[in-house]
Amino acid sequence: MNIYKIKRISTSSVIHIILGSVALTCVFPVFWMISSSLKTQDQIFTKMSLLPGSLLDIFNWKWGNYWEAFVKADFGYYFANSLFYTVVGVFFVILISSMAAYAFSRLEFHGKTFLFYLLIATLLIPIPGVFVPLYLLLKNLGLLDTRTGLLLCYISNGLAFAIFLLKGFFDELPREVEEAALIDGCSRFGIYWRIALPLAKPAIATLIIMNSLTIWNEFLLALVVLQDKAKMPIQRGLMVFQGTFITDYPLLMAGLTIATIPIVIVYLLMQKHIVKGIASGALKG
Amino acid sequence: MSKLKTIAALNLCLAFMLCVFSGCQPKEVKPKADVVIWHWMTDRQAAFEKLADDYYEETGVKVLFETYAPTDVYKNKISAAATANLLPDIFNPVGDKKEVASYINADFIADLTEEMDKDNWKDVFFSKALGQNSFEPGNEWNVKPGIYAVPLDVNALMIYYNKDLFKQAGLDPENYPKTWPEFIETGKKLRAANIQPFVSGFGEGWLIGAFAQSYEWNLFGKDGVLKVLEGEIPYTDPRWVRIFRLFEEMKNNKLFASGIVTMVNKDAERSFATGKSAMAFNGSWGVNVYNSMNPELNYGVMPVPSLPEGKFPLLMFGGEGSSLFVNKSSPNRQKAIDFLRWMTQSGPQTFLAKETLNIPSNKNCAADLPPMLKVFSENIKNTFEVLPKIETWQVVNFININLQSVIIGERTPQDAAMEVQSEKERQMKAGK
Numbered sequence: 042m043n044i045y046k047i048k049r050i051s052t053s054s055v056i057h058i059i060l061g062s063v064a065l066t067c068v069f070p071v072f073w074m075i076s077s078s079l080k081t082q083d084q085i086f087t088k089m090s091l092l093p094g095s096l097l098d099i100f101n102w103k104w105g106n107y108w109e110a111f112v113k114a115d116f117g118y119y120f121a122n123s124l125f126y127t128v129v130g131v132f133f134v135i136l137i138s139s140m141a142a143y144a145f146s147r148l149e150f151h152g153k154t155f156l157f158y159l160l161i162a163t164l165l166i167p168i169p170g171v172f173v174p175l176y177l178l179l180k181n182l183g184l185l186d187t188r189t190g191l192l193l194c195y196i197s198n199g200l201a202f203a204i205f206l207l208k209g210f211f212d213e214l215p216r217e218v219e220e221a222a223l224i225d226g227c228s229r230f231g232i233y234w235r236i237a238l239p240l241a242k243p244a245i246a247t248l249i250i251m252n253s254l255t256i257w258n259e260f261l262l263a264l265v266v267l268q269d270k271a272k273m274p275i276q277r278g279l280m281v282f283q284g285t286f287i288t289d290y291p292l293l294m295a296g297l298t299i300a301t302i303p304i305v306i307v308y309l310l311m312q313k314h315i316v317k318g319i320a321s322g323a324l325k326g
Numbered sequence: 327m328s329k330l331k332t333i334a335a336l337n338l339c340l341a342f343m344l345c346v347f348s349g350c351q352p353k354e355v356k357p358k359a360d361v362v363i364w365h366w367m368t369d370r371q372a373a374f375e376k377l378a379d380d381y382y383e384e385t386g387v388k389v390l391f392e393t394y395a396p397t398d399v400y401k402n403k404i405s406a407a408a409t410a411n412l413l414p415d416i417f418n419p420v421g422d423k424k425e426v427a428s429y430i431n432a433d434f435i436a437d438l439t440e441e442m443d444k445d446n447w448k449d450v451f452f453s454k455a456l457g458q459n460s461f462e463p464g465n466e467w468n469v470k471p472g473i474y475a476v477p478l479d480v481n482a483l484m485i486y487y488n489k490d491l492f493k494q495a496g497l498d499p500e501n502y503p504k505t506w507p508e509f510i511e512t513g514k515k516l517r518a519a520n521i522q523p524f525v526s527g528f529g530e531g532w533l534i535g536a537f538a539q540s541y542e543w544n545l546f547g548k549d550g551v552l553k554v555l556e557g558e559i560p561y562t563d564p565r566w567v568r569i570f571r572l573f574e575e576m577k578n579n580k581l582f583a584s585g586i587v588t589m590v591n592k593d594a595e596r597s598f599a600t601g602k603s604a605m606a607f608n609g610s611w612g613v614n615v616y617n618s619m620n621p622e623l624n625y626g627v628m629p630v631p632s633l634p635e636g637k638f639p640l641l642m643f644g645g646e647g648s649s650l651f652v653n654k655s656s657p658n659r660q661k662a663i664d665f666l667r668w669m670t671q672s673g674p675q676t677f678l679a680k681e682t683l684n685i686p687s688n689k690n691c692a693a694d695l696p697p698m699l700k701v702f703s704e705n706i707k708n709t710f711e712v713l714p715k716i717e718t719w720q721v722v723n724f725i726n727i728n729l730q731s732v733i734i735g736e737r738t739p740q741d742a743a744m745e746v747q748s749e750k751e752r753q754m755k756a757g758k
Contacts, residue, residue: 082618082619083618083619083620083621083622086596086599086600086619086620087600087619087620169402172402172403172405172406173405173406173409175406176406176407176409176410177406177409177410180410180412185410185412260399261399261402264394264399264403265399265402265403265406268392269358270392280368280393280395281368281371283368283395283396284367284368284369284370285366285367285368285369285370285395285397285611286369286611286614286615287369287614287615287618289618
């Protein structure tokens with residue numbers, strides 16, 4: 042074996058060991074979550090094993106925790122609510138931000154730079170800081186305790202970053218293609234719809250994942266804006282298992298596992314675009 | 327064609343705006359029940375709902391309990407609703423007396439003194455629980471003297487000890503340490519038997535402060551504690567230095583569990599429940615917590631051991647647990663008060679105690695409590711007295727941080743006391 046081959050193998054081994062270790066630390070909490078969801082409450086504290094029990098005894102693991110969590114926390118309608126908020130919220134974030142980002146990138150109008158930076162500045166405002174004004178605004182609009190009110194909060198919350206990311210992406214697109222389309226008689230909206238938007242797929246995929254994650258996991262706004270239990274998202278269901286002093290860990294972990302599934306599916310569907318999207322938009326922007 | 331597209335796009339935008347703002351009309355949130363209660367006690371929701379059902383059957387009044395947790399979110403919701411004048415009929419601002427006072431002064435909370443006097447309602451409660459919900463004449467927040475909340479439960483902080491680990495170290499589990507020297511000796515014997523002697527969530531400032539405050543009452547008495555608050559007795563007084571030295575003594579004798587200074591109470595509870603530590607300073611809620619973590623745990627409860635030189639009774643942190651306040655401007659104010667009156671009678675209180683393993687605020691229910699809760703219940707009378715003044719949060723913070731510094735050996739007790747005194751002087755100057 043020559044020296045180059047040895048060098049290549051050893052470098053590759055070191056890289057794989059490092060990456061493997063990082064991957065393990067990422068996967069471990071997920072594994073712990075699933076394992077805990079199949080234990081009893083006292084097993085979690087008294088038997089610190091990675092598996093819920095012997096593999097031969099797999100049918101006696103607490104699979105019933107999943108059903109109990111689903112029923113006890115009324116996961117059915119919370120799940121449907123979250124799905125609705127996520128799908129509608131992400132759709133409007135993408136629709137509005139892509140149009141706004143395209144306008145910021147291609148159109149010339151007074152105060153464009155100022156408006157853009159003003160929008161970006163809103164990223165610095167933490168959500169708890171706007172609870173009271175938001176509550177008052179929604180009350181005055183008659184949108185308190187309504188799905189529309191919550192959705193508007195989610196959409197406005199996601200817009201600034203989405204516009205920032207997409208503007209960077211649109212800035213990088215070659216203008217020649219658009220100019221050719223203009224010569225061929227395509228309108229501005231047509232260029233946006235037929236050329237810019239399809240080319241921005243990687244960035245849009247990234248935004249879909251990021252916004253889906255944010256809206257799916259959002260909890261604070263929902264609790265402040267909504268009062269009716271029937272309109273609450275899935276995170277409200279998980280709250281049932283967390284008492285002031287006691288947390289029902291097996292049911293909480295079962296609930297978390299259920300709540301994680303849709304977001305994992307979205308990630309798997311979009312993952313091939315995510316790196317490309319972030320690199321093309323945020324870094325160059 | 328281009329015009330058509332523009333019109334279509336405009337129509338689309340209009341349709342979207344219509345969809346979004348379809349609910350936009352000035353309207354108030356309609357009440358879903360006669361009495362609406364916002365609370366943060368998720369683990370009691372099922373028991374509360376059962377009580378609400380019973381009350382509906384008895385009176386025809388519909389009560390709705392709505393949970394918003396964790397407490398931080400609940401607090402945000404309450405302050406936002408207060409600003410928008412949309413508070414529910416019953417709530418709790420969740421804060422110290424200063425915060426509660428601000429709600430009372432803003433007319434959000436009803437004065438319940440007259441109601442409490444009717445049919446001697448106030449006599450059913452532990453006086454400590456009621457005291458913490460009352461404002462005395464001449465209080466520093468200028469609140470009209472009176473009772474402003476209804477306590478649901480009470481609590482106290484004591485020391486839990488693991489009887490099996492005591493036996494393992496050759497100690498008599500039925501004869502727990504009653505004085506400080508006995509406590510230190512017990513700790514030494516446990517350590518000699520390779521058992522971690524003492525654990526608590528001292529990473530959470532309030533727990534370490536609560537432990538120290540017991541000794542402040544023990545050494546200073548009520549008048550002395552008040553003089554310290556007024557700044558008439560400095561924190562460099564030898565008795566306060568002695569309090570700091572207690573922690574040094576525990577450290578030198580290796581009583582503390584490793585990492586105690588950064589430990590949150592959840593971890594401390596786990597350490598005790600799993601038999602990794604022999605003694606734990608914790609609240610009465612621990613009965614419920616340990617039962618859920620390890621039902622087999624064989625433990626007892628003892629008061630915080632007093633100092634031989636302490637001239638005054640050693641009191642413990644505790645008193646009111648959770649309380650509910652009535653919205654002053656609620657149209658259903660009387661219905662809300664009537665429900666709270668019903669809820670604090672023996673029947674509902676005993677039910678709540680059994681379901682949630684908390685000590686009821688109604689002192690007449692003590693006989694029906696599980697044995698361990700009974701010990702706590704009997705010690706409610708030994709909790710701190712309610713004072714007309716409280717220490718500023720900055721000084722409290724300094725006390726807690728300096729106690730932690732003593733445990734890790736960063737400061738001597740004298741230095742720690744001087745640090746706290748400097749902060750006290752700074753705050754007094756700022757106050758003037």
